[in-house]
Amino acid sequence: MRQDDVSFHIRNDSLICKYGESLYGKHGCVRSRHQYIAQRMRELGRFMLVAKEMDNTVRGLEDLCAPARFQFVVNVAKRLTQFSPGKNEYGKPSTAVKIGFCLKGAVEVLIGQALMNDDDLSEKKAKKFFELLEKNWRNSVSITAHQTIQEKRWNKEDDIPLTKNVIALRDHLRMVEDEARAKMTHQMNLQAYKALNETVLAQVIIFNKRREGEASRLTLDTYKKASANAINQDIYSTLSPLEKELSKILTRIEIRGKRGKKVPVFLTERMKESINLLVQRREEAGVPAENPYLFARPGAMTNIRGCDCLRKYAKESKTENPELLRSTKLRKQVATLCQLLDLTEQELEQVARFMGHDIRVHCDFYRQTDKTFQIAKISKLLFAMEQGTETLRGKNLDTLRPSVNDREQAKKSSSPKKKREGKRATGKAKGFTFYLEFKTSKIGPQFVYFL
Structure with a gap:
């Protein structure tokens, strides 16, 4: 954690420290979640600095966890998140939402502490304050914050990458990968090792449309165990010839995804050849034997970051809009382009499960209501409705053929x-x-x- 005024207050606030201990007990086994714990504690630390500015009698977070101070807590949150009463919107709406979650978590810790200390008065005050957070925080803060977040997303330009740009990035990655493999085939070359490490990780993210952190944290043990995965013969016998071929050439690995969910990763033969070369040269590259990650950083106990790899090679590939070639944008791209396919609900569920979320999240948050789809498809329905119900009978959005010329419509709609x-x-x-x-x-x- 950075050493500043926020961290100084956190060290002297017992409730924030105990809240951090609670989060560590829940997420501490996953090293990548340590930054998440620090961020939640810093949010409460920034909240307390503003509270102290507004009331110099406040010493710690526990002083605010009382029913009589609830409105003051709301005012502090609004000031921290730059709430504008005239516009009724937040300058930092996401922070307003997060503060509510952090306060609830801290109050739950306070209630548990009061129960262990058999302090009935503190327990009663904390429970009443928690009840106010449950019932009144939503109307006082959360609803307006969520509305601000949604309105900021309106009328934005298309923010998913074009397929031709993704292909251009993939081809550039393969070119750099081939050059690095050629240099490393006979002797160790540290620069080539780093290039191969980065390009393979970027290709895994692009091919699987995985979150960059999930692919980056793939471990060496997980990769070695997955190499011997057996094929279920009962299911294999029902597959088409193409599907049977794909099941032979692809290796499936299960890794930890968001919120601890199990998500799959597919590796092609080309990827596995490069990864095997990386594993073979790990020791020569200076990767510590204790480093658990497959895409390890030489001379350190950490992994390389997929977001850095995508940013670097997207810029090198000189494609259009390289800033869109990121893992989140790629995930939204596959969810959006699935609209071109006539997928059944079961098939859509399979896609959503592979992406690591349920169908509701897939449709509501990842799938973009692309303006091209609206103009090309929905507008046909609107034109057809203007020409009468007869043009709608037995048709769908693909078979509708309305007249879009104003003169033609006038000619058809006019009576003899x-x-x-x-x-x-x-x-x-x-x-x-x-x-x-x-x-x-x-x-x-x-x-x-x-x-």
Whole structure:
């Protein structure tokens, strides 16, 4: 954790420290979650610095965990997150949401501490404050913060990469990979080892559309165990010839995903050849024997970061919009392009499970409602509805063929003209064109004047 005013307050705030211990007990076994623990503690630390500015009698977080201080806590959160009363929106809406979660977690720790100390008064105060957080925090802070987050996403430009750019990046990675393998085949070359390490990791992320952290933290033991995976013969017999071939050439590895979920990673024969070369040269490259990671950093106990690899080689490949070639954008791309396929609900569930989330998250958050789809598909429905229900019968969005030309629509929608009973005369006067028509009616002949 950085050494600054925030960390100084955290060290002197017993409740924030105990909250950090609680998070460590839950996530401490996963080294990558240590940064998450530090971030949650720093959020409460920044919250307390603002609280001290607004009230110099406040000493620690426990002083605020009382029902009478709830409105003050809301005001502190609004000031920290730059709430604008006139616009009714937050400058930092995500921080406003996170503060609520952190406060609830800290109060739960306080309740547990009061129970262990048999302190009925502290327990009662903490439980009432927690009840206020459950019932009133949502209306006071969370709803407006979520609305601000959603509105900031509106009318943004398309933020998923084009397939041609992904292919260009893949080809560049393979070129660098081949050059590095050629240099390392007969003798050790540290620069080539690093290049091979980075390019293979980037290809694993791109091919599997995995979160960069999940692929980066793949361990050497997991890779070695997965090499001997057996094929289920009952399922294998039901596959098509292409599917049988794919099941032979791809290696499937199960790794830890978000929130501890099990997610799969596929490795091609080309990837495995490069990874085997990396494993063979680990010791010569200076990777400590105790380093558990497959994509290890030479001379350290850590792994290389996939986000750094993608950023570096996306820029080198000179593709259009290299900033879009990131793991999150690639995941949104596959979720969006699945709309081109006529997937059943079961097939869509399989895709979502491979991505590491459920169907609701897949459809609501990862799948982008692309404006191209809306203009090309939904607009056909709107045009067809203007032309009457007969054009909709038995059709879907692909088979609809509405008339989109205004003149053509007017011609089709207009009723047949009746033959006029009289004669029309045309003339001009002072720059205006007029029509004089003679009609007959029940009340006798009459003239009608038109401009």
